[in-house]
Amino acid sequence: xxxxxxxxxxxxxxxxxxxxxxxxxxxxxxxxxxxxxxxxxxxxxxxxxxxxxxxxxxxxxxxxxxxxxxxxxxxxxxxxxxxxxxxxxxxxxxxxxxxxxxxxxxxxxxxxxxxxxxxxxxxxxxxxxxxxxxxxxxxxxxxxxxxxxxxxxxxxxxxxxxxxxxxxxxxxxxxxxxxxxxxxxxxxxxxxxxxxxxxxxxxxxxxxxxxxxxxxxxxxxxxxxxxxxxxxxxxxxxxxxxxxxxxxxxxxxxxxxxxxxxxxxxxxxxxxxxxxxxxxxxxxxxxxxxxxxxxxxxxxxxxxxxxxxxxxxxxxx
Amino acid sequence: xxxxxxxxxxxxxxxxxxxxxxxxxxxxxxxxxxxxxxxxxxxxxxxxxxxxxxxxxxxxxxxxxxxxxxxxxxxxxxxxxxxxxxxxxxxxxxxxxxxxxxxxxxxxxxxxxxxxxxxxxxxxxxxxxxxxxxxxxxxxxxxxxxxxxxxxxxxxxxxxxxxxxxxxxxxxxxxxxxxxxxxxxxxxxxxxxxxxxxxxxxxxxxxxxxxxxxxxxxxxxxxxxxxxxxxxxxxxxxxxxxxxxxxxxxxxxxxxxxxxxxxxxxxxxxxxxxxxxxxxxxxxxxxxxx
Ligand SMILES: Nc1ncnc2c1ncn2[C@@H]1O[C@H](COP(=O)(O)OP(=O)(O)OP(=O)(O)O)[C@@H](O)[C@H]1O
Ligand SMILES: [Mg+2]
Numbered sequence: 001x002x003x004x005x006x007x008x009x010x011x012x013x014x015x016x017x018x019x020x021x022x023x024x025x026x027x028x029x030x031x032x033x034x035x036x037x038x039x040x041x042x043x044x045x046x047x048x049x050x051x052x053x054x055x056x057x058x059x060x061x062x063x064x065x066x067x068x069x070x071x072x073x074x075x076x077x078x079x080x081x082x083x084x085x086x087x088x089x090x091x092x093x094x095x096x097x098x099x100x101x102x103x104x105x106x107x108x109x110x111x112x113x114x115x116x117x118x119x120x121x122x123x124x125x126x127x128x129x130x131x132x133x134x135x136x137x138x139x140x141x142x143x144x145x146x147x148x149x150x151x152x153x154x155x156x157x158x159x160x161x162x163x164x165x166x167x168x169x170x171x172x173x174x175x176x177x178x179x180x181x182x183x184x185x186x187x188x189x190x191x192x193x194x195x196x197x198x199x200x201x202x203x204x205x206x207x208x209x210x211x212x213x214x215x216x217x218x219x220x221x222x223x224x225x226x227x228x229x230x231x232x233x234x235x236x237x238x239x240x241x242x243x244x245x246x247x248x249x250x251x252x253x254x255x256x257x258x259x260x261x262x263x264x265x266x267x268x269x270x271x272x273x274x275x276x277x278x279x280x281x282x283x284x285x286x287x288x289x290x291x292x293x294x295x296x297x298x299x300x301x302x303x304x305x306x307x308x309x310x311x312x313x314x315x316x317x
Numbered sequence: 318x319x320x321x322x323x324x325x326x327x328x329x330x331x332x333x334x335x336x337x338x339x340x341x342x343x344x345x346x347x348x349x350x351x352x353x354x355x356x357x358x359x360x361x362x363x364x365x366x367x368x369x370x371x372x373x374x375x376x377x378x379x380x381x382x383x384x385x386x387x388x389x390x391x392x393x394x395x396x397x398x399x400x401x402x403x404x405x406x407x408x409x410x411x412x413x414x415x416x417x418x419x420x421x422x423x424x425x426x427x428x429x430x431x432x433x434x435x436x437x438x439x440x441x442x443x444x445x446x447x448x449x450x451x452x453x454x455x456x457x458x459x460x461x462x463x464x465x466x467x468x469x470x471x472x473x474x475x476x477x478x479x480x481x482x483x484x485x486x487x488x489x490x491x492x493x494x495x496x497x498x499x500x501x502x503x504x505x506x507x508x509x510x511x512x513x514x515x516x517x518x519x520x521x522x523x524x525x526x527x528x529x530x531x532x533x534x535x536x537x538x539x540x541x542x543x544x545x546x547x548x549x550x551x552x553x554x555x556x557x558x559x560x561x562x563x564x565x566x567x568x569x570x571x572x573x574x575x576x577x578x579x580x581x582x583x584x585x586x587x588x589x590x591x592x593x594x595x596x597x598x599x600x601x602x603x604x605x606x607x
Contacts, residue, residue, distance in 0.1 A: 119407055198444040202504070204405060206457035206511055207434035216460065221447055314447035315493070 054288035097173025106184025141246030167249030170258025180233035191225020383560035391578025437513035443500035457511035478506035498529025
């Protein structure tokens with residue numbers, strides 16, 4: 001019966017569309033991936049929670065107006081003063097010089113690698129740059145103290161007045177700038193290489209020079225990646241501790257002068273937290289208050305950059 | 318004219334006027350006028366292996382010249398050697414001469430940037446910049462520093478490309494919101510805005526529907542009055558509809574089994590399609606091989 005009846009006339013078995021086998025493997029993988037995502041979110045939440053408690057307690061003891069208006073940072077003196085501005089400005093001072101050096105150099109290196117370098121040069125330079133990212137920051141600190149600072153002091157032009165001391169915000173800033181170049185360059189370069197070749201060809205076909213293609217087509221199209229690299233670089237500079245401890249001294253000092261010794265927020269936290277302070281003491285809470293402020297500043301900077309990217313990027317598909 | 322392509326020569330003023338003295342007295346183009354482009358024994362290599370060889374041909378002024386042939390025979394490669402676009406591919410090398418109004422584009426001291434100001438290109442896949450429609454068209458004149466009324470150039474170019482009526486109310490919007498056919502016409506408008514002498518078009522309609530294709534074909538026929546056009550196409554009807562002359566390229570295998578493109582036949586389009594002189598051309602245009 002089944003052999004001589006044409007296949008078309010036999011009533012076909014219903015096609016099986018429901019799932020045949022439970023896909024356990026897939027579930028395990030999805031579960032693991034969710035776990036990974038949750039860990040990073042929980043870590044962030046944990047940090048915020050850990051910061052909030054002691055910070056609130058800090059402000060019970062120290063009025064918030066003192067924190068933001070007093071112009072001296074001397075939390076552990078007998079006659080204590082909790083004006084945070086000197087160390088905020090210390091951070092900004094160092095970061096400013098780091099940005100001034102690091103972002104243009106990093107972007108320049110990225111443009112060179114992506115648009116000008118021959119494939120051979122690029123093959124050598126790109127991995128070299130990425131290796132530089134892995135240099136421990138303490139090495140940069142000694143580089144600042146034993147190379148950059150002496151170099152500046154020995155070649156200081158007299159008409160600019162006295163040379164900077166052994167510890168200066170400028171030397172730390174310069175070295176931080178150099179330190180973030182690989183980060184900025186490598187991420188910006190990734191974004192720029194991802195810009196489709198067809199866009200470049202379109203611009204070249206209109207008689208554009210390399211410079212025009214790089215600056216008017218590739219950079220705008222890669223802007224979100226470039227800004228991301230800036231944010232990461234600046235975050236590294238703001239968050240860096242060892243380099244500023246070694247090269248900028250550790251003296252709270254409300255100044256933007258690159259020639260003076262300063263203290264940054266991170267340097268304060270590091271020196272205080274490594275001393276022996278008891279849990280629950282005012283010193284302990286001070287560290288958390290400064291940490292919370294640092295967190296807020298970084299957050300604000302990230303939000304600003306997201307807004308900037310949304311506003312100015314030229315999106316290609 | 319003689320040194321217009323040299324490095325540093327400043328062609329900053331709008332249109333790069335190429336007033337060939339050989340135009341017919343009545344202003345209309347004649348078939349006897351000197352060619353705009355003429356190649357002498359051009360070979361193009363990728364990584365030392367020839368992709369196209371022994372091309373010697375003249376591209377007449379104010380005519381549409383079509384390149385047809387099977388995929389991979391080197392049509393794009395040859396076309397890109399006409400505005401030094403192959404310079405952008407590190408492995409590519411061009412030998413022989415490509416004379417543009419008698420001047421060798423590959424001669425020493427010739428600046429590819431200058432070459433591309435005179436010889437524009439439209440690509441197979443629409444490649445608008447991720448900028449507004451207006452900025453796309455204004456890009457060329459701006460980077461060339463042309464001192465022109467930009468609004469006027471943008472409008473004229475878009476009108477030329479039969480796009481103005483569709484976009485005149487949204488010039489400030491991103492070009493990426495347009496349909497594929499509109500994007501391609503935008504790319505044509507963008508190329509026209511710098512007022513080139515020659516327009517190279519590499520399969521400009523391959524991503525388009527018949528209506529958009531029809532529009533672009535009409536456009537080419539009209540643009541012929543002012544520009545010299547070279548088009549690559551896979552569409553035989555398109556070649557017969559728009560072109561005056563047709564070159565048929567195909568692949569030849571050499572002793573080392575390298576596939577190299579050659580120009581088999583190059584003649585008036587009518588002749589290529591109705592009485593081809595080579596059997597390979599005949600097989601191709603009658604659809605027996607593809
Ligand atoms: N960048 C490149 N590097 C190496 N080889 C290439 C490159 N571009 C093209 N080729 C080779 O050169 C030959 C000709 O390619 P080309 O793109 O010119 O062909 P085509 O005639 O335009 O084909 P199609 O009709 O498919 O567009 C092909 O064999 C191709 O593989
Ligand atoms: Mg092609």
